[in-house]
Amino acid sequence: MPGLRVGLLGLGTVGTGVLKLLGANRGMIEAKVGAPIEVVRALVRHPGRTRDHELPALSLTSDPGSVVGAPDIDLVVEVMGGITPARDYMVQALRAGQWVITANKDVVAEYGDDLYAAADAGHSAFFFEASVGGGIPIIRALKESLAANRIQSVMGIVNGTTNYILTKMSQQGQDFGEALATAQQLGYAEADPTADVDGHDAARKLAILCSMAFLTRIKPGQIHTEGIRGVSARDIQMGQRFGWVVKLLAIGKATANGIEVRVHPTFIPKEHPLASVNDVLNGIFVSGDAVGETMFYGRGAGSLPTASSVVGDLIQAALARQSGGATLGCTCYEERPLLPMSGVTSRYYLRLIVADQPGVLARVASAFGDAGVSIESVVQAPRSAEAAEVVFVTHSVQEGRLQSAVAAVRQQTDVVHRIDSLIRVEA
Amino acid sequence: MPGLRVGLLGLGTVGTGVLKLLGANRGMIEAKVGAPIEVVRALVRHPGRTRDHELPALSLTSDPGSVVGAPDIDLVVEVMGGITPARDYMVQALRAGQWVITANKDVVAEYGDDLYAAADAGHSAFFFEASVGGGIPIIRALKESLAANRIQSVMGIVNGTTNYILTKMSQQGQDFGEALATAQQLGYAEADPTADVDGHDAARKLAILCSMAFLTRIKPGQIHTEGIRGVSARDIQMGQRFGWVVKLLAIGKATANGIEVRVHPTFIPKEHPLASVNDVLNGIFVSGDAVGETMFYGRGAGSLPTASSVVGDLIQAALARQSGGATLGCTCYEERPLLPMSGVTSRYYLRLIVADQPGVLARVASAFGDAGVSIESVVQAPRSAEAAEVVFVTHSVQEGRLQSAVAAVRQQTDVVHRIDSLIRVEA
Numbered sequence: 001m002p003g004l005r006v007g008l009l010g011l012g013t014v015g016t017g018v019l020k021l022l023g024a025n026r027g028m029i030e031a032k033v034g035a036p037i038e039v040v041r042a043l044v045r046h047p048g049r050t051r052d053h054e055l056p057a058l059s060l061t062s063d064p065g066s067v068v069g070a071p072d073i074d075l076v077v078e079v080m081g082g083i084t085p086a087r088d089y090m091v092q093a094l095r096a097g098q099w100v101i102t103a104n105k106d107v108v109a110e111y112g113d114d115l116y117a118a119a120d121a122g123h124s125a126f127f128f129e130a131s132v133g134g135g136i137p138i139i140r141a142l143k144e145s146l147a148a149n150r151i152q153s154v155m156g157i158v159n160g161t162t163n164y165i166l167t168k169m170s171q172q173g174q175d176f177g178e179a180l181a182t183a184q185q186l187g188y189a190e191a192d193p194t195a196d197v198d199g200h201d202a203a204r205k206l207a208i209l210c211s212m213a214f215l216t217r218i219k220p221g222q223i224h225t226e227g228i229r230g231v232s233a234r235d236i237q238m239g240q241r242f243g244w245v246v247k248l249l250a251i252g253k254a255t256a257n258g259i260e261v262r263v264h265p266t267f268i269p270k271e272h273p274l275a276s277v278n279d280v281l282n283g284i285f286v287s288g289d290a291v292g293e294t295m296f297y298g299r300g301a302g303s304l305p306t307a308s309s310v311v312g313d314l315i316q317a318a319l320a321r322q323s324g325g326a327t328l329g330c331t332c333y334e335e336r337p338l339l340p341m342s343g344v345t346s347r348y349y350l351r352l353i354v355a356d357q358p359g360v361l362a363r364v365a366s367a368f369g370d371a372g373v374s375i376e377s378v379v380q381a382p383r384s385a386e387a388a389e390v391v392f393v394t395h396s397v398q399e400g401r402l403q404s405a406v407a408a409v410r411q412q413t414d415v416v417h418r419i420d421s422l423i424r425v426e427a
Numbered sequence: 428m429p430g431l432r433v434g435l436l437g438l439g440t441v442g443t444g445v446l447k448l449l450g451a452n453r454g455m456i457e458a459k460v461g462a463p464i465e466v467v468r469a470l471v472r473h474p475g476r477t478r479d480h481e482l483p484a485l486s487l488t489s490d491p492g493s494v495v496g497a498p499d500i501d502l503v504v505e506v507m508g509g510i511t512p513a514r515d516y517m518v519q520a521l522r523a524g525q526w527v528i529t530a531n532k533d534v535v536a537e538y539g540d541d542l543y544a545a546a547d548a549g550h551s552a553f554f555f556e557a558s559v560g561g562g563i564p565i566i567r568a569l570k571e572s573l574a575a576n577r578i579q580s581v582m583g584i585v586n587g588t589t590n591y592i593l594t595k596m597s598q599q600g601q602d603f604g605e606a607l608a609t610a611q612q613l614g615y616a617e618a619d620p621t622a623d624v625d626g627h628d629a630a631r632k633l634a635i636l637c638s639m640a641f642l643t644r645i646k647p648g649q650i651h652t653e654g655i656r657g658v659s660a661r662d663i664q665m666g667q668r669f670g671w672v673v674k675l676l677a678i679g680k681a682t683a684n685g686i687e688v689r690v691h692p693t694f695i696p697k698e699h700p701l702a703s704v705n706d707v708l709n710g711i712f713v714s715g716d717a718v719g720e721t722m723f724y725g726r727g728a729g730s731l732p733t734a735s736s737v738v739g740d741l742i743q744a745a746l747a748r749q750s751g752g753a754t755l756g757c758t759c760y761e762e763r764p765l766l767p768m769s770g771v772t773s774r775y776y777l778r779l780i781v782a783d784q785p786g787v788l789a790r791v792a793s794a795f796g797d798a799g800v801s802i803e804s805v806v807q808a809p810r811s812a813e814a815a816e817v818v819f820v821t822h823s824v825q826e827g828r829l830q831s832a833v834a835a836v837r838q839q840t841d842v843v844h845r846i847d848s849l850i851r852v853e854a
Contacts, residue, residue, distance in 0.1 A: 290735035290738070312573060315571070
């Protein structure tokens, strides 16, 4: 059986993990595949620099053309990250008939359709298990194992940085800035944490998950995205009184009126399986019409967990090539409308700072009532001599209606000082 | 593209679910496969009886030969259950070149090697995602997604009946008999509950999981198996004082001295992800050298969850046949020794009824000490005028040594009335 000749694009954290894992479990992998998987060349910026975990037969190059489209490379593993030039390299490789495995959520989320088109053109195949959830096999679960299901919803904790920050805030009462600083010290957050804390990373992963789950192409720009900067220790504390924990959830739901796609801080009951997914761990909750509720849990990032998915794809690719080549291609064959955020139905938690005088609560409550928003519970606490804090939890209501109510409440400037927070609550 | 012509063996709960799911999601499945999946014939005992969910084109037969080995059937779905004749039908079908999908844990656990041999002989393929964990895609996870990992351990709640009973005992303080009766009323336990409550069902599933995880064939008879009849409401209550919950765990671990395979009631910390897998749900916790700790959670039984896995296999099989046919075969290519139960290392919880007189605790404790068993904590409570209850929790110790200590303690018949329970504790 001929071996699989692999070229790497990039040799950073993930690429190094791939080499390490292929080295450590070489015998087992060869036994499963029936042939060796050989990494023959890696594209790096500085081929002269010495590195750990090099394979003896591996040659380093700074010339993309000696990997992408090279006749002695069957399959390209893209682990360089970023959009450019990773996207172009992958498209070229696929068009040239090379198979591609990538861990690149940015390119898969934004240009997944281009990659599939290139694979069709080149009669090649592409794999991206590592692009969402690190070592958690969620891509194959959605694309293959649960393929018989109409997926009803996907709810995931898919960003380890924000989950770490929210866990510290919840367990130790830290505020956002303090928890972010700790995360940065531990290497869980980057110096510029924007992509993580503002929810963009989670939105990209949700775009990938929902494109598979709902059989229609969804791009990150279509996703309502809020980060966790506005979540305060006070809200977390109040949530605990209701039996909730706060998580940055990436949510996709198929409703009769369209598909909801949204990323935002969310209160969930502490008994929910996602509530105990803490620290940098990821968890993805999937509901399907046949399977019911399932959850997948594990390390969403890191060198070896991500390499676990990349090398799992390598093994699958090697086996599929032996059999002649067909793999499940793009399944975004439906055109399904998205539901605008105003059409989403949710429960809401609102924390207001109001004047501490009789009748204020009634005035605010009636503003909600006038807008058709029904209140489930109210908690009021004095805050200072003049101000009181009031928390409203609504029954399920359309977001558009809720936002009208919020606008009306804000107009009562004589008694409503400000709305400190608005957090959605999932059952 | 030619369609896949499917024959069913059995049309009970799972078979009906398969037809229902194929009917409900027909368009989606055909779009993914690029060709129809047609169930053309089903073997049933009474072909004359009318049934729900029949497909118009489906013909019923009581003649096995018109499904098994029939030239107009490409693939046989075995959902009749039991060893005989299911095993023989599957072997015949595979030898005749028909592909086989089964939900039959008994046959896969006891005769998985025979099925793979028959598939080799017939150049066919067999799939068994539904045999463990119902709708949870754990087979494909172990066999494909995590294929790059050396698996270190598998710990699963794989029997819904016992998990339901233990959940009721924990949450409502019911005793075993009471919880079993409720489970029987709800249809979660059979009239003869032996296979479930004595751990045999879990052992069969563990045999399948461990054969894949550890790349060596493990059969149910090799697994140390204890059921939950001996778990008392009192033990559950005591466990709660230590911060534990009790679960019937199926455990496989790769150690330097061999592979541990065991099914028994187990205390785990209430923070462990498996601790919140309640009622009839299943959860399987897998550790691999690259991926770290992962968990898979969902409905472990039932018509549609099981059908989700069967039809998922059907879709994979249909796609694989289009590409020429290779699928990952048997991966039990290693010969690895099993560790006898006496060599297993664990912590232990023991509840003793002893004479309520000074010096008894010291005597029992020194019997443990003499046998080399180190005590982590002791809780004593008076029980009646003459008897006291003592709970010992040991540090990690080899089971052989612990059992010697238990024998020595039992010999102190003047002060030790009995050992009421011995439950292992996992970290």
